Amino acid sequence: MNTASSDQFNEYASIYEDMSQWPFRKYIEIPSVFQEIGDVDGLSILDFGCGTGMYARWLKQRGAGQVVGYDLTEGMLNYARRRAEKEDLDISFVSHLGPELIGQFDLVLGVYVLPYATTRPELQAMCADMVRLMRPGGRLLTLPIHPVYDPHPNYYEPYGFRLIAEDPENPYADGERVKLELCKNGEQGGVFAWYWSATSLERALEQAGLRSLKWRELSASAYPDANQAPKELHAYLQRPHSIIIEGVRG
Amino acid sequence: MVVPLRDDARAFCSGVSEKLCELDEHEWDALVSDENFYNSYRWLRALEHALGETDVLTVRGPAGLVAACTLWNGGQSPGLFYLPSFVADIPGPWQQKFLWLGGRRNTHNGVSCIEGRRRFEAQAELGRCASDYARDRGYAGFVMPYMPYSAALKFADAIGGTVILHSAEASLEVPETGLSGVMARWRKHARVQSKSEIATFRRLGSRVEWAAAVELDDSLAADLITQNRSRYGGVSDHEWMQKILAGQRTAGVSHFVNAAISKRNDDITALTIFYSFGTALHARYFGANYNLDLNDFRYFVLSFYEPLDYAAANGFTKLRLSTSALRAKVKRGAKIEPQALVAKCVDGQPICQHSANQHNLRTLRQYQDEFAGHLCRDWELVESNPNLTS
Numbered sequence: 001m002n003t004a005s006s007d008q009f010n011e012y013a014s015i016y017e018d019m020s021q022w023p024f025r026k027y028i029e030i031p032s033v034f035q036e037i038g039d040v041d042g043l044s045i046l047d048f049g050c051g052t053g054m055y056a057r058w059l060k061q062r063g064a065g066q067v068v069g070y071d072l073t074e075g076m077l078n079y080a081r082r083r084a085e086k087e088d089l090d091i092s093f094v095s096h097l098g099p100e101l102i103g104q105f106d107l108v109l110g111v112y113v114l115p116y117a118t119t120r121p122e123l124q125a126m127c128a129d130m131v132r133l134m135r136p137g138g139r140l141l142t143l144p145i146h147p148v149y150d151p152h153p154n155y156y157e158p159y160g161f162r163l164i165a166e167d168p169e170n171p172y173a174d175g176e177r178v179k180l181e182l183c184k185n186g187e188q189g190g191v192f193a194w195y196w197s198a199t200s201l202e203r204a205l206e207q208a209g210l211r212s213l214k215w216r217e218l219s220a221s222a223y224p225d226a227n228q229a230p231k232e233l234h235a236y237l238q239r240p241h242s243i244i245i246e247g248v249r250g
Numbered sequence: 251m252v253v254p255l256r257d258d259a260r261a262f263c264s265g266v267s268e269k270l271c272e273l274d275e276h277e278w279d280a281l282v283s284d285e286n287f288y289n290s291y292r293w294l295r296a297l298e299h300a301l302g303e304t305d306v307l308t309v310r311g312p313a314g315l316v317a318a319c320t321l322w323n324g325g326q327s328p329g330l331f332y333l334p335s336f337v338a339d340i341p342g343p344w345q346q347k348f349l350w351l352g353g354r355r356n357t358h359n360g361v362s363c364i365e366g367r368r369r370f371e372a373q374a375e376l377g378r379c380a381s382d383y384a385r386d387r388g389y390a391g392f393v394m395p396y397m398p399y400s401a402a403l404k405f406a407d408a409i410g411g412t413v414i415l416h417s418a419e420a421s422l423e424v425p426e427t428g429l430s431g432v433m434a435r436w437r438k439h440a441r442v443q444s445k446s447e448i449a450t451f452r453r454l455g456s457r458v459e460w461a462a463a464v465e466l467d468d469s470l471a472a473d474l475i476t477q478n479r480s481r482y483g484g485v486s487d488h489e490w491m492q493k494i495l496a497g498q499r500t501a502g503v504s505h506f507v508n509a510a511i512s513k514r515n516d517d518i519t520a521l522t523i524f525y526s527f528g529t530a531l532h533a534r535y536f537g538a539n540y541n542l543d544l545n546d547f548r549y550f551v552l553s554f555y556e557p558l559d560y561a562a563a564n565g566f567t568k569l570r571l572s573t574s575a576l577r578a579k580v581k582r583g584a585k586i587e588p589q590a591l592v593a594k595c596v597d598g599q600p601i602c603q604h605s606a607n608q609h610n611l612r613t614l615r616q617y618q619d620e621f622a623g624h625l626c627r628d629w630e631l632v633e634s635n636p637n638l639t640s
Contacts, residue, residue, distance in 0.1 A: 014315065074365035079280035082279035
């Protein structure tokens with residue numbers, strides 16, 4: 001993510017934190033991520049693109065060892081630092097990845113960061129940055145835009161946002177710019193993201209040194225069957241806007 | 251890079267807010283950088299608990315709060331918060347009523363505001379809102395005092411205000427090796443003197459303990475702090491100080507308290523209260539029992555020497571030592587940072603920028619004369635970034 005791309009988040013800290021309570025995240029994304037991560041007891045974890053530090057705080061509360069949150073957006077880091085201070089959570093939030101962090105982490109989590117790579121070289125660099133932080137055998141979990149998200153502009157509106165491809169005729173073009181508009185409580189602003197195909201994502205991750213890539217669909221893990229999930233979640237579960245990619249550093 | 255929604259959807263709007271207690275704590279604190287502890291939500295709420303509610307200016311964007319500050323009226327008699335004494339040599343309506351932005355009795359202020367490209371715009375809207383508030387209520391203008399000089403320049407640029415250098419603050423960078431690392435940078439004479447002070451402290455039977463707020467007796471702390479303030483001309487009494495500390499407990503500020511306490515046997519002889527915030531320890535209150543005839547350098551041990559080791563051991567990188575007794579602080583390794591107020595009149599009468607620049611240069615020379623070799627680099631901004639002459 002470059003500086004201009006990160007700058008767009010500066011005034012969205014509170015709303016991003018609030019989003020953790022929106023149903024698609026609360027009942028689908030977050031439980032899916034935790035299920036995939038599994039036991040974190042004692043693990044050293046870096047939350048890459050930590051935003052307000054929501055995942056970092058939860059991981060620390062669930063028993064992780066060293067937790068570091070990394071983000072380029074000062075507005076997000078202010079929120080993350082103030083909140084962790086008040087909750088007495090020993091988490092370091094940084095805007096720079098120093099050499100002391102290289103190869104230190106059992107797990108790197110990158111939620112909604114790859115969509116903010118604006119070019120293919122930037123996507124490659126971002127993947128390399130994440131993998132470099134992992135110890136050999138360490139895991140990466142990352143959530144890009146789903147390669148087959150629903151490109152209908154209003155599809156996700158009931159979930160509080162719109163994903164609008166800049167070229168609606170060609171929404172799955174690699175590097176296509178996508179507008180993410182927040183609209184849960186009226187028009188609340190928005191940011192630009194970039195769509196990357198499954199092939200591009202896999203290539204970038206593998207070139208960065210990741211092995212054993214697995215794709216995991218998001219699910220409402222509290223419900224044994226998706227049909228038993230609340231009806232209002234069904235459309236999202238059918239076409240989630242994101243997906244989990246997991247891999248191991250070789 | 252922000253999505254170009256309709257202009258009215260992206261525009262900021264401002265106003266006199268609902269009460270501070272009705273604003274979301276975390277949303278407020280998202281605007282508070284590591285350096286702006288005294289405008290953090292809990293500190294401001296503590297002041298409200300102790301001293302009563304104040305109005306709050308807020309600026310909002312489509313996604314929520316983007317800038318905010320509390321208001322007060324400054325001091326009405328000479329002292330740390332008396333505007334005429336800051337600007338005596340600059341023509342202006344200083345004897346009239348001015349609105350003060352920032353927390354009450356703050357000696358370090360920053361604008362609580364979003365970061366990034368739209369910060370300028372958000373600050374400008376806050377300035378417009380402060381102007382309207384001041385005009386509507388009969389103030390001659392408004393000021394935000396005790397700002398780091400560089401931050402004052404940016405705020406003044408955004409609101410069309412004037413930067414007036416009026417104070418300075420001491421701070422110490424904390425090396426990983428704590429006190430020994432700082433001493434290693436000193437001349438031999440200074441090292442010998444500090445070691446002698448520490449040795450005297452111990453020889454007289456004093457020792458240091460660190461305490462969290464839960465271990466502190468507010469009444470005793472208020473007594474010691476009041477003794478110290480009275481000794482140096484302060485007029486606030488024990489009850490006032492206890493009210494301040496009680497407000498901090500109610501608001502949860504005590505969560506950030508780290509107190510260095512000096513003891514002889516089981517008697518507390520002095521204390522310095524620090525607040526940990528971000529990467530800094532902020533020294534705020536020193537108190538001592540002056541009924542004891544002790545010349546044991548407890549002020550320096552509690553406020554400089556011990557905190558350096560404590561800060562290093564706990565990952566803090568800066569000690570913020572406030573605005574008083576700069577000479578003593580400089581002798582023990584502190585750097586001096588310039589502080590300015592940003593002023594704006596609301597009746598159309600401009601503040602003479604030339605006079606303000608001359609004042610700033612005179613103030614700069616005074617500090618250069620008195621603290622040569624101990625000024626941080628921000629002082630260079632005083633000469634290189636004058637107010638634009640109108």
